[in-house]
Amino acid sequence: MNDISTCLGKITLKSPILNASGTFGTEYFNFLEQEVQGAYVTKTITLKPKEGNPSPRLYETEAGLLNAIGLQNPGLKSFLNEDLFELRDCLRIPLIVSFSGATEDEFIRVMEGLELHSGIYGYEINISCPNVEREGIAFGTDPDVVFKLVEKLAKLTERELIVKLSPNVTDIALIAQAAEAGGATSISLINTLYGMAIDWETGKSRL
Amino acid sequence: MQYKILPVEKIEKIRTNYIQLTIKEEEWASQCSPGNFFQIKAVIDSQNRRLFKPISIYKVEENYISFLIKVIGEGTRALASLKSGDKLKIYGPLGNSFPLVQDSNILLVSGGTGYPPLAYLKSKLDSSNNILFLDGGASKDDIFPCDYAYTIDGSFGIQGMVTKDIAEFVKKKSFDCVYSCGPISMLKTLAQIVNPIPHYVSMEAYMACGLGVCYGCVIPTKEGYKRVCYDGPIFEAETILWAEL
Ligand SMILES: Cc1cc2nc3c(=O)[nH]c(=O)nc-3n(C[C@H](O)[C@H](O)[C@H](O)COP(=O)(O)OP(=O)(O)OC[C@H]3O[C@@H](n4cnc5c(N)ncnc54)[C@H](O)[C@@H]3O)c2cc1C
Ligand SMILES: Cc1cc2nc3c(=O)[nH]c(=O)nc-3n(C[C@H](O)[C@H](O)[C@H](O)COP(=O)(O)O)c2cc1C
Numbered sequence: 001m002n003d004i005s006t007c008l009g010k011i012t013l014k015s016p017i018l019n020a021s022g023t024f025g026t027e028y029f030n031f032l033e034q035e036v037q038g039a040y041v042t043k044t045i046t047l048k049p050k051e052g053n054p055s056p057r058l059y060e061t062e063a064g065l066l067n068a069i070g071l072q073n074p075g076l077k078s079f080l081n082e083d084l085f086e087l088r089d090c091l092r093i094p095l096i097v098s099f100s101g102a103t104e105d106e107f108i109r110v111m112e113g114l115e116l117h118s119g120i121y122g123y124e125i126n127i128s129c130p131n132v133e134r135e136g137i138a139f140g141t142d143p144d145v146v147f148k149l150v151e152k153l154a155k156l157t158e159r160e161l162i163v164k165l166s167p168n169v170t171d172i173a174l175i176a177q178a179a180e181a182g183g184a185t186s187i188s189l190i191n192t193l194y195g196m197a198i199d200w201e202t203g204k205s206r207l
Numbered sequence: 208m209q210y211k212i213l214p215v216e217k218i219e220k221i222r223t224n225y226i227q228l229t230i231k232e233e234e235w236a237s238q239c240s241p242g243n244f245f246q247i248k249a250v251i252d253s254q255n256r257r258l259f260k261p262i263s264i265y266k267v268e269e270n271y272i273s274f275l276i277k278v279i280g281e282g283t284r285a286l287a288s289l290k291s292g293d294k295l296k297i298y299g300p301l302g303n304s305f306p307l308v309q310d311s312n313i314l315l316v317s318g319g320t321g322y323p324p325l326a327y328l329k330s331k332l333d334s335s336n337n338i339l340f341l342d343g344g345a346s347k348d349d350i351f352p353c354d355y356a357y358t359i360d361g362s363f364g365i366q367g368m369v370t371k372d373i374a375e376f377v378k379k380k381s382f383d384c385v386y387s388c389g390p391i392s393m394l395k396t397l398a399q400i401v402n403p404i405p406h407y408v409s410m411e412a413y414m415a416c417g418l419g420v421c422y423g424c425v426i427p428t429k430e431g432y433k434r435v436c437y438d439g440p441i442f443e444a445e446t447i448l449w450a451e452l
């Protein structure tokens with residue numbers, strides 16, 4: 001087999017392919033060899049369990065799939081007590097944990113919790129979620145907010161620190177530079193694009 | 208559960224808007240239970256960027272698995288355009304299955320695309336049971352073999368909704384168990400009428416992965432949002448928060 005190994009920030013991956021967070025689970029290893037991927041990225045977790053958005057959450061359009069999942073997840077505690085063990089057992093490729101928060105403090109507490117555990121190669125920081133301390137405007141839309149958040153997180157870890165950027169901004173390069181200045185060792189492009197589909201019969205949004 | 212690319216063994220057009228599609232797969236045929244479904248997609252250029260579609264098992268005969276599919280939109284239209292020998296991408300069997308009872312008085316109620324899983328269930332319920340099967344649809348084109356048929360336009364069987372006479376049947380027959388599949392409005396009404404008889408519903412939801420991974424297909428239950436593809440599609444009716452649907 002050809003050598004397709006590559007570097008992602010601090011870590012070397014045997015393959016340059018990673019899955020998009022939230023769209024992929026270990027169930028898919030029934031279909032394909034794990035080693036096709038360089039690493040496995042979890043669905044985003046948060047400090048507290050999150051119930052997610054009401055249904056429907058998906059709508060298929062000509063332009064792609066709209067989703068409004070709302071980060072449904074069992075929370076950090078359940079992730080550490082259950083999923084992490086299962087993932088460590090199952091995976092032969094590096095594990096990257098995706099996480100998010102509604103406040104800076106929540107991001108920090110999740111990272112502190114994860115830092116106590118082995119078997120994690122890196123983090124993907126999902127900053128496309130609303131910042132409740134700033135009227136719900138997504139973290140990932142303001143370079144200053146991103147810089148401060150990433151700077152605090154970078155101080156807590158030696159592991160690979162990927163910042164996943166939101167495409168729903170005027171100039172994504174500014175956000176990327178802020179993440180790098182804060183201490184991100186790589187960036188992930190891109191999170192979900194905003195979109196809307198309207199049911200022409202009712203005039204209402206499909207999601 | 209496995210992923211395969213298989214040829215269509217046989218495909219038949221049924222009336223104006225249904226197809227019966229059959230594949231040959233020995234291993235799967237022995238693994239199927241009533242209520243299970245497969246994720247299916249036609250191998251056609253227009254479908255490359257489209258989702259797989261969840262389709263219940265309709266019949267299993269020896270090594271053959273059949274699906275009864277109503278043409279609704281892009282995905283099902285592409286399936287209907289296939290000819291025998293054309294290829295399908297398919298994975299499954301997926302989801303949980305109906306519990307099978309014995310020595311019971313059973314009511315089966317289907318509406319719309321809800322008929323196939325109940326027809327398969329009926330074939331698996333043994334002869335110790337007494338079964339009444341009601342099927343409903345918009346018109347005669349939507350009705351399949353059953354004991355009593357209901358059509359909204361009155362073009363076949365009894366005019367009205369399939370739930371129309373159920374309160375009376377319940378009084379007369381003292382059912383031990385109800386199984387249903389169909390549009391949410393039908394299931395909701397039915398759940399109210401047959402309560403507190405044990406009632407298992409097969410839910411439909413828009414799906415992406417079909418594997419429990421994306422959390423795209425949830426319904427509200429007493430224990431929070433549950434994934435139709437993974438925690439279901441069969442649920443006990445009393446666990447569902449119908450008012451939120
Ligand atoms: C577990 C399960 C088993 C199923 N079994 C069968 C079966 O045996 N036979 C059969 O004919 N159909 C079955 N269905 C329904 C079938 O999956 C849909 O009709 C199909 O996905 C439509 O796809 P499409 O691309 O043709 O239409 P789309 O373009 O996706 O949709 C057309 C319209 O139908 C609505 N719609 C699409 N899918 C659903 C859905 N799942 N629930 C509610 N509304 C929807 C959309 O909102 C849209 O307005 C099943 C669904 C589930 C969840
Ligand atoms: C069903 C679904 C669930 C997703 N869940 C997450 C998630 O938990 N965390 C995250 O960072 N991104 C999530 N995403 C975004 C994807 O990871 C990806 O960034 C996005 O879909 C853009 O890539 P694409 O254009 O290839 O779809 C989700 C996307 C979908 C469709």
Ligand code: FES
Binds near residue numbers: 416421437
């Ligand atoms: S369709 Fe993805 S979780 Fe059910």
